Amino acid sequence: MSASSRKTRSLTIAAVLLGAALVLGLAAALSTRGGGEPAAAGSPSPSASPSRSTTGGPDLARRKDGDPFALGRTDAPVVMIEYSDFQCPFCGRFARETKPRLIKEYVDAGVLRIEWRNFPIFGDESKAAAQAAYAAARQDRFWAFHDRLYAEPRRRNSGDFARKHLMTWAREAGVPDLDRFRSDMESGEAEDSMIADQVEGYRIGAASTPTFLINGRPLLGAQPFEVFAKAVEEARGR
Numbered sequence: 111m112s113a114s115s116r117k118t119r120s121l122t123i124a125a126v127l128l129g130a131a132l133v134l135g136l137a138a139a140l141s142t143r144g145g146g147e148p149a150a151a152g153s154p155s156p157s158a159s160p161s162r163s164t165t166g167g168p169d170l171a172r173r174k175d176g177d178p179f180a181l182g183r184t185d186a187p188v189v190m191i192e193y194s195d196f197q198c199p200f201c202g203r204f205a206r207e208t209k210p211r212l213i214k215e216y217v218d219a220g221v222l223r224i225e226w227r228n229f230p231i232f233g234d235e236s237k238a239a240a241q242a243a244y245a246a247a248r249q250d251r252f253w254a255f256h257d258r259l260y261a262e263p264r265r266r267n268s269g270d271f272a273r274k275h276l277m278t279w280a281r282e283a284g285v286p287d288l289d290r291f292r293s294d295m296e297s298g299e300a301e302d303s304m305i306a307d308q309v310e311g312y313r314i315g316a317a318s319t320p321t322f323l324i325n326g327r328p329l330l331g332a333q334p335f336e337v338f339a340k341a342v343e344e345a346r347g348r
Contacts, residue, residue, distance in 0.1 A: 169326050170310060172225060178247035181213060182223030188345045190222060190338075191323040193229035193311040196239035196259045197266045198319040204332040205260035211335050216342055226252070227307040229319055235271035238295075240304045242276040245294035246285055254283035 171189035174180070190212075194201040209224070216222035228243060230236030239259060246255035258279040264270040276295070277288060285291050294300055311321065314328070322329045322338075325345035329337070 170314070170323060171223070173223070177225070178250050178252045179226040180223060181253065182217040183220050184223065186217075186220060186223035188216070188222045188325055188342050189225060190342070191225045191227060193227045193307070193316050193319060193321040195230050195232055195236045195319045196243070197230075197232040197236045197264070197271065199263055199266075200332040201320045202260045202263060204320055205256065208332065208335045208338060212338055212342075215339070221346060222342055226256070227311060228304045229308060229311045229316060229321070230304065231319060233267050235267050235269075237304065238273065238276065239271045240307075241300035242280065242291075242295045244300040244303050245291045245297075246280055246283060248294045249285050249287060249291065251280070251283050251285045255280060255285065258283045 170191055172180070173184045173189065175184055194204075212222060212224070217224060228240035230240045243252060243255055243259075246252050259271075269275075273295075277292065280291050281288060314323065318330065320330075320332060324338075324341045327341070327345065329341055
């Protein structure tokens with residue numbers, strides 16, 4: 111890609127993201143902390159009640175056969191869309207503590223389908239991880255790569271998600287062609303996929319991570335398994 115093409119592409123991307131971000135300007139302002147970064151939705155709150163809407167939202171489930179970013183049957187009665195950032199500590203906690211049980215009790219039973227959306231909000235390393243996840247998905251290793259990135263808490267924007275580490279984790283996740291992985295990670299297609307997920311998240315009002323839609327109803331934060339189980343059962347019964 112030429113320098114002029116890259117510049118045009120960057121300006122176009124910036125315009126798209128700015129337009130999407132304006133949709134939730136007030137929400138984002140309210141959910142930022144003193145440091146200026148978006149607040150993680152899984153942080154403790156004064157209320158014991160989870161943030162969950164009682165009204166349905168848009169049906170954004172893709173239900174695509176062979177989708178490498180999805181787990182579960184395409185005809186599952188419940189679809190949970192997850193908007194997450196690989197640098198988000200609460201996303202990591204959900205991935206390690208709650209998601210495995212949801213998979214065992216609901217995905218494996220054919221009740222729940224989980225669809226991933228890259229929603230990087232913590233800067234360049236988050237974007238790099240999201241594009242690396244796309245590259246892993248191109249070789250059907252997204253979920254193994256996902257598990258490797260979330261295997262333990264990591265420091266944010268400190269080099270933990272540098273390219274050399276992403277390459278190492280890709281190898282450990284069983285990505286067969288690392289040269290292709292590197293090329294895909296740096297491609298315009300990886301960036302486009304990430305931006306499409308971001309814009310979708312902004313349009314439904316996501317301002318923090320993790321954010322979930324369960325059959326269109328939002329649920330915010332790394333809530334306990336019981337909260338997700340209740341939401342799945344309610345969606346299943348509707």
